[in-house]
Amino acid sequence: MSNEHQDHISGDRLERFFLGQLSEEETQWIVRHLLTSCPQCLETAALVGRRSGIFLLDGELDAPEDAVLTDTAVDILGILQECEDERTRRARDRVQGAALLAELEKTPPGERLALIREDARFHHRGLYDQMLEKSQESARNEPRAGIELASLALTVLDLLPRDRYRPVALNDLRIAGLAALANARRMAGFFEQSKQAIAGAWELLEDGSGDPLEEANLLSIEASLWCDLGQLDRSAGILDRAIRIYQQIGDDDRSARMLVQKGLVVGYARPARGIAILREALDLLNTDYDPRLELCAWHNLALFLNDAGEPREALAVLEMTRPLYLAFGDRHTQLLLHWLEARIACSLDRLGEAELVLKKVTAEFERRGMRHEQTIAALDLVQVHSLHASLH
């Protein structure tokens, strides 16, 4: 968090706050700071609010400036209190959602749809949020379960009480749901169906609130799809659009995320370009936000340095990042580390070691059903064998 957070809030940041362009964490901090009735920030907020037309009420133009500011500050406090209450409600909803999801998961998969339709307790926003989150999580290991969850979440959305939500809000929720469905379908290899979900989301986006975050999220998912389909330039172009959106709203964290994604898309074919993009991303990364993203950026930087014929630099980056690999400690992260080590060993002509590690890594990918990774690692192994053969 910036030093500004420890003192007062700038007018520029408040303007972005009113426009809903800040991250959830920053928004929450600003709300809490203003709720402490900090006079300086409330006054700035009142000025910014009036300047941007958010708090200009009927008859205010005739009132004395000071009085208007005081009234506006009170209005801001009221609105913020409502925001804070809403945030608490959402948090409680999510806890309830976790319980409802636990109950739903006890039911056999084939009966879940009927249960959701019949039991009004499941027509719940918190459940919807939890299902989308879980669908992303499941999609990594069990893609079909991810699809099922995203589809069921959309059913939950259809059944939410209409009188409690504005149509525009429901529209935005549906866009997020379709994006999650598209992503789960992509990860399961159902590319055409993924395209359909993305197309549906784009249609809704035109009728929705125009939330730039939803648009950028959708662009990111579409870029992943084109990347999987081998259309790397198209994917990179789409990511550029997402990056522009995040840059416009000043969201460095998400810009960095998109840059990392673009670095990966570009770097496999053009490692030098990938290196440049990843360095740009690392400059922007706020590691408080997502340490795994940071690891991903450093890991691929090392990978591309190696591919670009700089194995010593790759090894230096790997050494520098080693504590972070170990800090995560999960088997998947360790596998990626060892795979990278084997590739660097190969580039450094340490073929015996590279071969031993690659054999182990390939076997582990096979055991875990990670077919794509297994294939690529097996190709690396073939390369090592052929280098061995050419030496003897």
Place this chain on the structure above:
Amino acid sequence: MAEEHVAEELLRRFLRAEVSPEESRRVVRHFVAGCFDCSELARRLSRQLGWLGPSSRPWEERYEEVFARSLAFASREERRIALEKLRGWGQWAFLEPMSQHERRALIESDPGYHTFGLYDRLLEASRLAARTDPAAASAIVELALAVAGRLDPGRLGHRHIADLRAAACGELGNAKRLASDFPGARRAFDEAWRILDEEGSDDPYDRARLLSLEASYLNDLGEFETAESALDAALLLYRQVGDLHLQGRTLFQMGDAIGHIDPDRGLDHIRRALPLLDPTREPRIELCARHDLAWYLNDLGDPDEALAVLEQARPLYASFPDSYTQLRLHWLEGRIAASLGQLAEAESVFLQLWEECRTRDLHHELVLLSIDLAEVLVKRGEAGRAAELAAQCHPILESWGLHRYALAAWLFFQETLAHRRIGNLFQRIRTYYRRHWLNPVEFEKHQTGPA
């Protein structure tokens, strides 16, 4: 980013390329964040070092150079060690399929295995195995010890090698603790202290690390206060060397040790830990600290604040999708729901977790979760169901071979639920199973009664 400025001494070393990779990474990250003060300091030091004169190139170019150098090794020695580590994993891949006897014989007979790189990677392999197969982890650390005993004193120095042997003994103690071999763990820790005291270089990091591992062992034995004291000694050592992150880590460990029996004190430690922790060094510790913060706030009767902490930590939980972390998240959600009076929801979450703990043989967690679930059922006016749950658990507990007092305590719990004489039973039985899970002590029946 809220982080300390780069110390002048560190920056001097950085500019002379004399820093460790970790230090280098920290400095680069700090500069990348655009710290004006440190840029000024760097400019001044660069002038002193003769880098920047009146006709010098712009600072940005020099910065690029420093950045580029951070992607290279600072010294030949560093590069040699990196290559050894690279080779070490290949050596381990070769050794792994062999029997322990064969591994040991090869290590003893082949000087190619007597490297720091292999030693380091064996410790890494043992830490990875410790989570799923602690016995295998112990065997791997024993190989690391064998390697350490054969390292070249001419190159590394006797005292440094002694430090490495002591560190391996500490890791062996930890692996044995995880394998529930507590006497074996004690012996390994004692040996580590002996080596450090008699032969070591008196490096405060080594002593503090050993204290930290020993505290985990004491914690498992329910000696929370002793663990807290040991960690206090480690904290002092980390203060002496000025390592803020490790001070934060130690404070977190202190909070984690004491907080479940004294949430107030736990909360205090955790609140002091959080500003010191560097999430880039150990993101999981950051998550664990936030998790404990929410847990203790809830225990202290502030579920709304706990919920706010939980909400903020959600992205971090998402960075750790492993099932154990997710289980802990849902457990916290269930406890907060119960405190907020959402009893049906809490029951639902606890029931799901109960099944998961049972399937995954998480014995201690299952017992504590059963107590939470029983408490929710009682609050819902279903003490009969709570008693049934306790009765259902008893044969499961029996099958684990728990000590007889632990089983007797459970029967007492079951009976008390059945007779609706509950009082402050839940908190007391929870504390009992936290403190005496392994340590056979009788549950103090005489203190139980309506509150």
